[in-house]
Amino acid sequence: MSMHRFALIGVGNIGQRFLRILLQKQDMLNARFGLQLSLVAVVDSAGAALNDNGLDINQVLRLKEAGNSVADYPRYGKRGMTGLAALEQSNAQLLVELSPTNLKHGEPGLSAITWALEHDMDVVTANKGPLVLAYQRLAALAAERKRQLLFSGAVAGGLPTVNIGCRDLIAAKILRVEGIFNTTTNYILVRMAESGLSFEQALAEAQRAGVAEADPSLDIDGWDAANKLIIVANSVLGMPATLEDVSVQGIRGIDRTQLLQAQERGHTIKLLATAELAGERYKLAVRPTELPLDHILARLTKWQMGVVYTTDINGTITAIIEEEGTTATAGAVLRDTVNLLTSRGNS
Numbered sequence: 001m002s003m004h005r006f007a008l009i010g011v012g013n014i015g016q017r018f019l020r021i022l023l024q025k026q027d028m029l030n031a032r033f034g035l036q037l038s039l040v041a042v043v044d045s046a047g048a049a050l051n052d053n054g055l056d057i058n059q060v061l062r063l064k065e066a067g068n069s070v071a072d073y074p075r076y077g078k079r080g081m082t083g084l085a086a087l088e089q090s091n092a093q094l095l096v097e098l099s100p101t102n103l104k105h106g107e108p109g110l111s112a113i114t115w116a117l118e119h120d121m122d123v124v125t126a127n128k129g130p131l132v133l134a135y136q137r138l139a140a141l142a143a144e145r146k147r148q149l150l151f152s153g154a155v156a157g158g159l160p161t162v163n164i165g166c167r168d169l170i171a172a173k174i175l176r177v178e179g180i181f182n183t184t185t186n187y188i189l190v191r192m193a194e195s196g197l198s199f200e201q202a203l204a205e206a207q208r209a210g211v212a213e214a215d216p217s218l219d220i221d222g223w224d225a226a227n228k229l230i231i232v233a234n235s236v237l238g239m240p241a242t243l244e245d246v247s248v249q250g251i252r253g254i255d256r257t258q259l260l261q262a263q264e265r266g267h268t269i270k271l272l273a274t275a276e277l278a279g280e281r282y283k284l285a286v287r288p289t290e291l292p293l294d295h296i297l298a299r300l301t302k303w304q305m306g307v308v309y310t311t312d313i314n315g316t317i318t319a320i321i322e323e324e325g326t327t328a329t330a331g332a333v334l335r336d337t338v339n340l341l342t343s344r345g346n347s
């Protein structure tokens with residue numbers, strides 16, 4: 001059996017779900033892979049808790065469920081301690097970074113991930129900010145330090161978009177990527193099409209269902225999908241793209257009449273993220289797109305996301321996920337963690 005010490009930054013929806021799944025799976029991970037994970041540092045917005053011999057995950061979860069901070073952890077809690085300070089003081093070998101996505105400066109995730117890689121830690125994250133802003137630099141740093149940076153939960157939650165692209169299409173030329181990467185917009189378009197709701201009604205319903213944020217502009221104006229497309233471009237397509245390389249149009253302004261007209265033509269409208277090979281580079285776009293009803297992504301229901309890779313030698317591969325709630329994204333974080341630790345061997 002090998003013990004792996006990890007630090008967790010961000011104990012919100014995904015972080016808590018990740019810890020719960022870890023508790024649920026730990027016997028299986030031990031029996032099947034000889035893996036034991038020990039949480040030695042945990043950080044939220046108010047502080048941290050650190051114990052080199054391992055914190056009690058149930059205690060962390062009880063604190064968060066009661067609305068407290070991990071800084072309230074008896075004896076080991078440290079109010080005001082930042083993620084960086086916690087990393088500096090802990091003996092963690094792996095960082096699981098699940099703080100909020102910030103697309104302006106990437107913090108606090110960007111500094112924490114950078115520090116971890118510089119100090120020979122492996123990193124798993126579902127945080128898009130650092131990847132969108134600094135993918136090339138972080139990937140180069142990981143390669144230089146011979147560390148792994150895995151982020152399969154960052155592009156469409158549990159959908160293995162990045163894994164399929166990087167692993168299963170490793171020898172292919174990818175000719176085209178089409179993705180429905182954003183649940184909020186897909187939910188809204190599906191509900192408008194199937195139930196005749198207006199855009200505003202469908203958005204309000206999506207907010208009540210907990211899928212859309214109170215400020216949904218990042219989703220409905222296409223930026224969330226564009227960010228995910230940038231991560232795919234950088235990591236799967238090997239193209240050092242930034243937001244400036246993506247033509248972005250959201251679904252604001254799509255009305256019921258447009259959907260009905262599309263239906264009359266045997267089509268439906270989806271917010272599609274595409275990367276199309278044009279010469280040596282890919283043309284990247286996010287825009288509302290009319291898809292024929294026999295297109296596999298046209299059939300996605302309101303809780304689904306999907307990706308289609310068209311390739312030269314591996315055929316056309318489609319993956320679709322039905323994802324409601326946080327489990328599949330947290331599951332992606334665990335998948336990355338296990339992949340990372342098992343590929344390292346029992347060190």
Ligand SMILES: NC(=O)c1ccc[n+]([C@@H]2O[C@H](COP(=O)([O-])OP(=O)(O)OC[C@H]3O[C@@H](n4cnc5c(N)ncnc54)[C@H](OP(=O)(O)O)[C@@H]3O)[C@@H](O)[C@H]2O)c1
Pocket residue numbers: 009010011012013014015043044045046069082083098099100101108126127128129153154156157325326329
């Ligand atoms: N939710 C999803 O379905 C989903 C899907 C894919 C990817 N993601 C990504 O996963 C990450 C986590 O998402 P989430 O939904 O779990 O977010 P969340 O519920 O808002 O949780 C964020 C956590 O980060 C903590 N935090 C905030 N500022 C911090 C700081 N400066 N230093 C340390 N910790 C800080 C928060 O502390 P408090 O607990 O004190 O507030 C909270 O524990 C995000 O980057 C998100 O984009 C989420």
